[in-house]
């Protein structure tokens with residue numbers, strides 16, 4: 001019998017996170033305080049984050065210990081299996097070996113609890129009682145709701161309206177974990193009310209939802225804000241994915257030639273790839289691919305610039321690939337990939353040619369998701385289907401070139417609550433969409449006067 005799942009014993013779970021800032025060839029430029037144009041100080045961030053996470057955000061230590069209390073919760077679903085996609089390989093008639101790191105086995109169904117659990121813990125020890133956040137696809141909102149209930153914190157989630165309507169069961173999951181979930185733009189914040197006054201039918205965006213959650217944290221008692229992607233400490237917490245994967249490949253005596261993940265704000269990608277990029281920096285020949293939708297082509301077409309992380313311009317200015325903080329992506333089904341910016345760490349690694357960005361149209365990603373469902377059996381999140389599309393392309397390329405490559409991708413989440421997207425695809429209602437150049441340039445006008453980072 002072929003070994004299908006490579007398990008890592010619980011006692012082998014990584015005990016430290018990997019901080020790529022210690023190894024990057026080009027250091028990150030600092031986030032800027034928009035009021036002064038100067039680098040943000042830890043105090044600037046205190047209204048929305050606890051000091052222990054701010055320190056982690058700014059740390060350049062290579063290895064950071066995972067607290068015992070965090071490991072105790074992670075161990076309920078980690079280490080996650082590394083699986084071999086034999087049936088997909090046969091279907092594609094490829095000599096390539098295709099592996100996937102299955103993050104869909106977490107209680108929330110995606111990689112997001114890896115950082116939610118860590119963030120809830122650090123907030124709890126800092127004396128915080130309540131967390132506010134945004135969610136796109138609903139995966140992050142579920143993850144934070146789960147983490148808050150595990151650590152006895154209250155949680156309020158602002159869910160992008162288009163997803164709120166497409167995914168009623170995600171709302172119910174959050175409620176089952178004791179959180180409050182509202183549709184964003186909402187009437188609960190000044191910013192939400194302003195957006196609704198201008199456009200009562202606004203379908204929402206991650207940028208708007210972030211603005212609402214940040215306002216909530218800054219104006220409510222004992223409340224901090226929690227972000228599910230983009231920031232350095234989130235990428236750090238996710239590296240447990242790649243660190244486990246490395247140990248699992250050692251068990252089978254293999255090493256990937258190609259590492260693939262989808263990118264929304266960059267967290268599942270960073271999680272799987274950063275330990276491999278470390279190897280690449282030290283001379284290893286490994287190709288690293290980040291996949292996004294053509295409807296929201298942040299890293300394939302956007303400029304590297306200073307921009308706000310949210311639509312209300314409340315966050316510091318981050319040096320990143322961006323489509324402009326006012327950019328409203330079309331309501332495609334991969335809700336978690338509808339974000340105007342990209343993690344500064346991932347952005348820098350793209351600039352330094354350590355990561356290759358790539359974009360796919362919606363129909364191609366669903367086609368790939370269907371092939372995966374009908375070979376491997378798993379119905380994946382629409383975001384994950386972007387990574388699958390790239391893995392299939394790479395496996396087909398290996399077939400044409402006649403080389404037996406090893407490919408690994410991050411199966412960032414299951415799609416069992418994303419079936420509305422599959423329904424639209426199967427009934428022929430989904431269409432491809434590429435962002436028109438004029439629309440992108442118009443959105444970028446908003447940042448033309450901002451300070452420019454060094455490329």
Ligand SMILES: Cc1ncc(COP(=O)(O)O)c(C=O)c1O
Pocket residue numbers: 110111136137138139140228229230262263264265266267268269335336337381383384412413414
């Ligand atoms: C299943 C899944 N994959 C990927 C993403 C993209 O986010 P990130 O780039 O932070 O991994 C999301 C975001 O919601 C998601 O739910």
